[in-house]
Amino acid sequence: MLDRAQVLDAGDPLAVYRESFDLPESVIYLDGNSLGCLPKATAGRLEEVVREEWGRDLIRSWNTAGWIDLPARVGGKIAPLIGAKHHEVIVADSVSVNLFKLISAALAMQAKKHGAGRKIVLSEPGNFPTDIYMIQGLESQGLATRRLAAREQIHAALNEDVALLLLTHAHYKTGELFDMVELTRAAHEAGALVLWDLSHSGGALPVDLNACEADFAVGCGYKYLNGGPGAPAYAFVAERHLEAAEQPLSGWMGHAAPFAFSDDYTPAPGIERLLCGTPGILGLSALEVGVDLIAEIGVENLYAKSQKLSEFFRQCLAERGIDLELVSPTDPAQRGSQLSFRHEQAYAICQALIARGVIGDFRDPDILRFGFAPAYLRFADMAEAARHLGEVLESGEWQREEFRTRPIVT
Ligand SMILES: *Cc1c(COP(=O)(O)O)cnc(C)c1O
16 A cells, blocks of 8 residues: 555645645644644744744834734635635634624624514534534524524525524534535525535635625634634625624724724724734734645645545555444545544544554544645555554554543543
């Protein structure tokens, strides 16, 4: 397998980009979908922001280094990766907070149009928890009603009571994709608005928000965009809603004229209205480096390679006779950049792999998840990871006591 992998690596047009990342030699990193890798340029850029822009130029940098425009500037760079116009995307806060803002905005728009009774937010059970929890928070305030419908039931659940459909494009556990075009159309036909969570797709596969006429979207900066731990998130509002979308976190940075220091809140006319407080410049600066790199490589290229990587990984498993239950779709066109397997001992197996330097992750209760971030992974890594997985399973080394205790973050 390793021979074939090396041939594939030699013919891989993206192989050169591995050099753009700072990767420990002894690690095979299959968790870029949870925390992306460190681009080599990030440390230097942060050093410059800290020492020169902050340390030397101090408060002047809000203007001279363009700090004040950074949320919109980085948003504008993310926009082409997700099929949006540059003025439809902004970077701010976390995905969770942006969900709150956009669910609230959508519900307020629907209340204006249909009356306050139309407040169901429809999602799927097993969606990423924060998406569901944020609906619940609004529910406890009396502002939303949560409805969960399994994938195959979503069409049937989309009736005239639904105000907003909130779904995650690529499922965090299985990688299964929703058909954004078809579901957005169905929601619109039912009079609902649509909010897509792109956390597991932005920067990994081509997304075209405007082609499917999406209303709203959010996405994550620290996964495939390699923005660093806790990197700020992004939010999208379709141009046609920019005037009507009003979000309740009416902080001064979302004001039309923050430095007029008026007593009255007037939202900014554009996407800046999604800002709340002062943006974290260090986080934004690191994210910009990650976004620039992904934009340079190109999402189409990345997606094509990730499909080849995951298929090659499956071949390696098959040739080793490793028969794990795949919970991701078998058709690579139906899944994001990951493969997930179900195993009763998923947690301990994952720990045993990590001890060998193969970092994947475990998702409760029984999922072993491998992310294939194509910007820095080699086909040889697939062959090696499959070998380690085979050895862990055959030797039963996962049964060791040390692989069974769970820390807080899994
Ligand atoms: C990672 C992820 C998030 C992260 O939310 P934060 O508030 O930024 O921590 C949200 N939604 C999905 C689907 C995710 O995968």
